[in-house]
Amino acid sequence: MKVLIIEDEPAAARRLKKLVIEILPEVELLPVLESIAESVAFLDQQPAPDLILLDIHLADGASFEIFQHVTVKIPVIFTTAYDQYAIDAFQVNAIDYLLKPIKREALAKAINKFKGQQVAPSIDYQKLAQQLEIRSEARFLIRLGQQIKLLDVKDIAYAYTEDRITFFMTNNGRRYPVDYSLEKLEELLPEDRFFRINRQFIVGLSAIEEMVTYSKGRVKLTLQPAAEQDTIVSTERSPVFKKWLNAY
Structure with a gap:
């Protein structure tokens, strides 16, 4: 099972890697990505991982922006520090989420949920971003x-x-x-x-x-x-x- 972690906080990324290896000893962890641009480039060119652990806020903006530039059809577990309002939005959209600081039990439950799914859920990420009231300055992807x-x-x-x-x-x-x-x-x-x-x-x-x-x-x-x-x-x-x- 290939897992991709997208997280711009080094301490949070290290903890996620440690917990994932404990829960999935056979896991193949891909290199940690820290930004929207880096993530778009990777997902556009590389074979898709089996699961993505994605922080909502990255150094260069809200991570929902990634989905404007590449099509992601695999399960995504979001990590967030949002309050109950945001949690309700995740539940409505049938996405799993982890509240920071991330606990081993919560991560194990989320991973087991996705391992048991035959097909990744169909999610409108832009609608979810609106429900979470995430506002970011519009940006355009430039390929050089x-x-x-x-x-x-x-x-x-x-x-x-x-x-x-x-x-x-x-x-x-x-x-x-x-x-x-x-x-x-x-x-x-x-x-x-x-x-x-x-x-x-x-x-x-x-x-x-x-x-x-x-x-x-x-x-x-x-x-x-x-x-x-x-x-x-x-x-x-x-x-x-x-x-x-x-x-x-």
Whole structure:
């Protein structure tokens, strides 16, 4: 049985490893992972383990974010320090959980429960996160060859298409390709900070350095970092753009 521990607290990870080995002497413990990015990269490339022990809060955010980027169909036991409200949410969603500090008896019971299941439970992890009122800044998974990077929304200046590829431009002038169309990014990016100005660009409010009136009622933008293409709000989008500026 292969068990993966995802935990960013070294002491908690050591205790989990010790307890798992005591309960399952034949276990194959995979290397402990400490972050969302590390976990996504591992689960995306490696054969799936039989069981995951997953801390809810990791160094780079809420662990539910992992499930936005990779499909996990195996049992997951969450570790948490949440109160009774959160425990009720776990019970409703038929997920097992362990309250920290983790006790041997509780871990043994959870592992035996999953060993007795024929199929992993079907869980809506995003719904569970909402029930637990976990709020984290939206992030995007960036793939750079074999490397994986998580890009925070606050670091994005604008998004644009070029040669049928979508890119993010960051506030510090770095460009990253993304696996989303501009149409999808319109849904994902917060509407109070980003606006689709035309077929090629979604601009961030903080990236707008200057605005001037242009022909046919349009608005021409100067962005920072500078864009190689003209950034002109289309005729049909200009009235909506002005309302958006006033709203936010």
